[in-house]
Amino acid sequence: MDFAQGSSVRREDARNNASALRPEAASIPAMTSQTATPNRIEHQLTDKGYVPVYTTAVVEQPWSSYSTTDHEVWATLFERQQQILQGRASDEFLRNQRAMGMTPDRIPKFDDLNRVLRPATGWELIGVEGLLPELTFFDHLANRRFPVTWWIRKPEQLDYLSEPDLFHDLFGHVPLLMNPVFADYMAAYGRGGVKAHGIGPEALVNLTRLYWYTVEFGLIKQDDGLRIYGSGIVSSKGESIHCLESAAPNRVGFDLERIMRTRYRIDTYQKTYFVIDSYEQLMEATQPDFTPIYARLGSQASFPAGEVQDTDTVFHCGTGEGWLDDGDV
Numbered sequence: 659m660d661f662a663q664g665s666s667v668r669r670e671d672a673r674n675n676a677s678a679l680r681p682e683a684a685s686i687p688a689m690t691s692q693t694a695t696p697n698r699i700e701h702q703l704t705d706k707g708y709v710p711v712y713t714t715a716v717v718e719q720p721w722s723s724y725s726t727t728d729h730e731v732w733a734t735l736f737e738r739q740q741q742i743l744q745g746r747a748s749d750e751f752l753r754n755q756r757a758m759g760m761t762p763d764r765i766p767k768f769d770d771l772n773r774v775l776r777p778a779t780g781w782e783l784i785g786v787e788g789l790l791p792e793l794t795f796f797d798h799l800a801n802r803r804f805p806v807t808w809w810i811r812k813p814e815q816l817d818y819l820s821e822p823d824l825f826h827d828l829f830g831h832v833p834l835l836m837n838p839v840f841a842d843y844m845a846a847y848g849r850g851g852v853k854a855h856g857i858g859p860e861a862l863v864n865l866t867r868l869y870w871y872t873v874e875f876g877l878i879k880q881d882d883g884l885r886i887y888g889s890g891i892v893s894s895k896g897e898s899i900h901c902l903e904s905a906a907p908n909r910v911g912f913d914l915e916r917i918m919r920t921r922y923r924i925d926t927y928q929k930t931y932f933v934i935d936s937y938e939q940l941m942e943a944t945q946p947d948f949t950p951i952y953a954r955l956g957s958q959a960s961f962p963a964g965e966v967q968d969t970d971t972v973f974h975c976g977t978g979e980g981w982l983d984d985g986d987v
């Protein structure tokens with residue numbers, strides 16, 4: 659496979675969300691592996707605005723330093739989302755979350771989760787302080803290391819956070835790493851990201867959209883209806899309901915090049931959600947060399963986030979209610 663990117667963009671959800679993608683920042687010096695000297699930059703200006711902490715360091719999860727309040731925040735968010743996600747999240751997500759032993763009782767220890775995750779798919783969780791430069795992030799994924807922000811949001815941030823925290827990363831991203839096909843997809847994405855990074859910024863833009871519309875905001879078609887698998891959605895109370903039940907957004911079938919041309923929202927709920935038939939479909943779509951695709955897309959205009967295309971398989975054509983006209987990125 660050869661797709662690239664992964665990451666970039668963080669998301670803030672002005673409407674009750676607390677999700678976020680991974681880093682982004684073209685101006686950060688490229689790091690080639692986690693063995694490079696850790697680099698910490700605060701208040702880094704990126705093309706998505708200021709990133710509060712931007713570091714390449716891998717850290718030990720300081721589990722004993724979590725306060726009672728931290729554990730209570732985890733419990734509150736966990737129980738609330740578990741309730742909302744019944745019948746909304748994909749069966750695979752819910753099943754694997756249980757299999758990993760995540761509970762509301764306390765913030766999970768990365769070491770405990772790794773004892774389950776490693777033998778299942780070869781992935782492991784590593785602790786990080788915050789957002790990573792994109793090449794560092796890709797390198798981790800390519801080597802089956804998933805960076806998890808060690809700190810958790812404050813009680814007053816339950817519904818709104820401007821960067822990924824432990825709840826988003828752990829609750830949202832980690833369960834599907836137990837699925838062998840999705841686990842392969844994520845590693846392939848990392849390898850593709852390293853490659854796209856070498857091709858240039860336009861290729862990274864194309865690949866970032868794929869990450870955004872699948873890993874973060876993807877829907878899947880089950881026999882009993884559409885379900886959520888994207889981590890940006892499952893970690894958000896409001897968007898978990900909005901993406902499936904609101905008439906406003908479009909819900910259309912997965913189409914690789916269409917997605918790579920489609921802009922998205924970082925400040926509101928998505929205008930369009932893309933629906934996969936299976937995780938295998940995702941993996942198969944990313945088998946080809948993306949280099950000629952990037953070259954082809956380079957001469958084509960991007961699609962607005964909310965525009966339905968003639969070639970789309972339409973599950974639902976959105977009413978567009980409440981949409982802002984500008985703000986696509």
Ligand SMILES: [Fe+2]
Nearest residue numbers: 678679680889
């Ligand atoms: Fe994320």
